Every structure is written in C-alpha cells, then in structure tokens.
C-alpha cells in the first residue's frame with residue numbers, strides 16, 4: 343500500500359507527547375504475537391510489521407487516530423496484548439499499530455453480574471475484580487493473566503469455564519460491544535444480542551471495541567486435581583464421564599497423552615513417567631468425591647490443590663488449552679499443533695483412524711467444552727512437524743473422516759475455521775470499515791466500497 347509522505351510526523355503531532363512509538367525494535371516487538379506456533383505462519387509473517395504504534399489513553403484519542411487514518415488511507419491494526427497465535431494482530435500492510443493496553447479499566451461489576459470493561463482490561467484483573475463481588479468470568483483463555491478482553495472477543499473463542507458455560511458466542515456471554523467505525527467521522531455503534539456476531543471473532547477487521555459487557559457467573563470456590571492413568575484410553579474415558587455428567591460442578595476437564603505431560607517442566611516433581619494425565623478444576627466441595635471416583639476408574643490422584651483465595655502460584659490451567667502447545671514447544675521447538683472438532687459419538691474411532699495413519703506424529707490433547715449446549719471433545723493435538731505438505735496431508739485426512747479443523751496455520755478469517763455461514767462479518771464490514779483499512783488482508787472476501795476522503799481544511 344502506498345502511504346502519504348510524513349504521515350508518522352503528523353500522527354505524532356496529533357496525539358499528546360509520548361503516545362507514538364517509532365523506534366524500529368519497539369515497533370517490531372509490538373507487531374508480533376505468537377504466530378511462531380505455526381511453522382507455516384512463521385515463514386509467511388516474520389518480516390511483517392507496522393510502521394508506527396499509537397498508544398492512546400482515552401477513547402477520544404482512539405477516535406482521533408481512526409479519523410486521521412481514514413482521511414489519509416492508512417491501515418490500522420489493533421493490538422490487545424498480542425497473545426493471539428495465528429498472527430491475528432500482525433499488520434500485513436504496515437501502517438498504524440493501535441495498542442490499546444492503556445485503556446484497561448474494569449468500569450463496573452453490576453449487582454446482577456455484568457462486567458463493563460475497557461478493551462485493554464486484562465482478563466485476570468476482570469476475574470479477580472469480579473470475584474470480590476461474588477462473581478467470576480464464565481470463560482477465559484489460559485492466557486488470562488496477560489490477555490485483554492478486547493483481544494479475547496476479537497480473536498479468541500473459549501477456554502477455562504467453557505465446559506459449563508459454552509464458548510464466547512454462546513448464551514449471551516458477550517452482552518454488548520461498543521465499537522468505533524473506521525471512517526473520517528468515526529461513529530460509535532452499540533452491538534447487542536445477535537448483532538455482536540458482526541464483530542465477535544472478526545480479528546479487528548470490523549471496528550475498534552472501546553467498551554464491552556460480559557455476563558458473569560456466580561463465584562465458585564474451585565479446587566484443582568491431577569489424576570494419572572496407566573493408559574490414554576482409561577484417561578479419556580474418565581474425563582469424558584466427568585465432562586458429560588451434569589452433577590460435577592467443573593471449570594476444566596483436560597486430558598493429555600504421554601509424552602505431553604513430560605513437557606510440563608515445572609510439574610516434573612510429581613508428573614509420573616509414561617502415564618496419561620487428566621486435569622480438573624472442580625468445585626472445592628466435590629474434590630474428595632472426584633478423587634475417589636478417579637481411583638475407582640483406575641486413576642491415581644497425583645496432585646491436588648484445595649481452594650485458596652486469592653489464588654496463588656501456578657495453576658493447572660497454565661498447562662491447558664493452548665498453553666499445552668507452549669510447554670511442548672519449549673521442550674521441542676519443532677513441535678506444532680492442530681485444532682480439531684471431533685464427533686462426540688464417534689471420536690474414539692476417529693482417533694484410532696488417525697493413529698493408524700499417522701502414529702505418534704500426532705499426540706493427543708483434549709479439552710472438553712460445551713458448544714451450542716452440547717459437550718464436545720475439543721482437541722488441540724500436538725503435531726511433530728516435518729514438512730508443510732505432511733501437515734496438509736493430516737488436515738486433508740481429518741476432512742475425509744469427518745474431523746473438522748479450525749486451521750491455525752492460516753492467516754485469514756475465512757480459512758481459520760470460525761467463519762459464519764451467514765457472512766455476518768463480511769456484511770458488517772461494509773458498514774464499519776468500507777475502505778478496508780482495518781487489519782487489511784485478514785478478511786480476504788472483502789472488496790472496499792469507499793476511498794479515503796482527505797480533510798478539505
């Protein structure tokens with residue numbers, strides 16, 4: 343994209359001092375997320391970066407940046423905490439990296455359990471603030487200590503808590519999104535009800551979220567439990583039973599095939615060699631009962647941590663969801679992963695067929711969750727990467743046996759597996775970003791319908 347001359351100087355003059363970062367190393371650092379989880383994206387995106395980062399402190403400053411960019415035709419890529427792992431916030435066409443980390447307030451926890459937050463508020467802060475008032479997040483990613491709520495809504499899907507409350511798109515967990523459009527005169531739009539799907543998980547291509555409302559759950563005192571099983575089959579049988587049985591009050595049900603637990607370096611003092619592991623977050627009142635049930639199923643409780651408030655130290659959830667991939671990659675950098683949707687009725691058969699075809703090139707990691715009201719075995723298997731062709735072979739084979747893939751090796755929305763069949767995001771983009779300046783290249787089906795309008799003054 344050809345950008346106007348001297349625009350960075352003009353942007354710097356527009357905002358209060360210290361709000362625009364231009365030093366190359368800083369802009370490089372701010373331009374990158376966890377895209378390197380994928381060897382394919384690592385190759386494609388390593389050279390991509392913004393030209394300058396704007397770090398507004400108020401919504402009025404965000405508005406000024408958007409108006410400036412819309413008038414000059416400068417791309418804007420929003421950054422929350424850059425913990426996304428598909429290169430979602432890596433600018434493909436340079437321009438402004440809009441870093442919202444400073445808009446980080448939790449504005450209100452209402453008496454009926456709604457959290458109102460600025461977009462840069464960290465999920466860990468929202469969780470601890472809510473707990474003080476008797477509430478907690480319905481679901482959050484394993485990156486909750488760092489990740490921003492705006493980034494979670496625009497880039498994430500679910501996580502700890504999803505086994506009971508579903509993923510972000512379910513059950514009106516996202517109550518509202520207030521966003522600014524990318525136009526010479528940015529408009530503030532309030533999305534409620536099903537309208538949130540216009541911008542939810544749109545990777546920052548459909549407006550800048552400036553305030554969000556989340557439905558909370560009543561606070562529970564959670565305990566943690568790890569159980570070792572001599573075989574992966576016994577481990578998955580027990581975790582599935584816990585996942586589908588409604589009487590267990592739970593927040594996390596995870597299952598790992600050996601050698602994955604061997605890569606959780608800080609846990610090696612109690613992780614048994616060669617065994618499969620299950621991790622649970624369960625209501626404290628059910629901890630003993632769950633330990634006993636696991637023993638009956640042939641498991642051996644190897645770690646438990648009764649509830650304490652505030653929660654201190656490492657949590658088992660720090661090894662689950664996509665943190666499993668992180669620990670695995672720390673041990674063996676060439677490892678990568680997939681995101682698979684198995685059929686809850688026939689997933690054992692599907693696993694057997696993948697094992698028969700790919701052996702230990704694919705190692706099994708399941709996170710049970712509820713999606714559209716149904717408990718499903720979410721799967722983030724670790725993959726021993728050899729070539730891009732072999733990775734594609736795995737993805738293609740999954741398709742032939744009915745395993746869906748949310749492909750984490752693709753850097754656009756349509757290919758990443760969470761595109762909505764109603765094209766709600768594409769339709770909304772014409773309304774919120776008609777020039778296609780927001781995170782260009784990430785919604786490939788969009789064709790701009792407007793051109794920049796320079797100020798006449």
Ligand SMILES: Cc1cc2nc3c(=O)[nH]c(=O)nc-3n(C[C@H](O)[C@H](O)[C@H](O)COP(=O)(O)OP(=O)(O)OC[C@H]3O[C@@H](n4cnc5c(N)ncnc54)[C@H](O)[C@@H]3O)c2cc1C
Nearest residue numbers: 422423424425426483484490492493497498499546551663
């Ligand atoms: C170790 C690890 C574990 C993870 N575990 C999970 C998990 O359990 N569940 C899960 O869903 N994800 C997970 N992720 C992905 C990621 O951490 C989450 O999606 C996280 O919530 C992203 O938040 P962020 O603030 O870092 O967003 P960023 O990475 O900064 O941004 C993500 C996307 O949102 C856009 N965006 C950010 N803020 C706004 C805004 N205010 N308005 C509009 N667009 C915006 C960005 O442009 C980008 O496209 C994991 C990633 C890693 C590396």
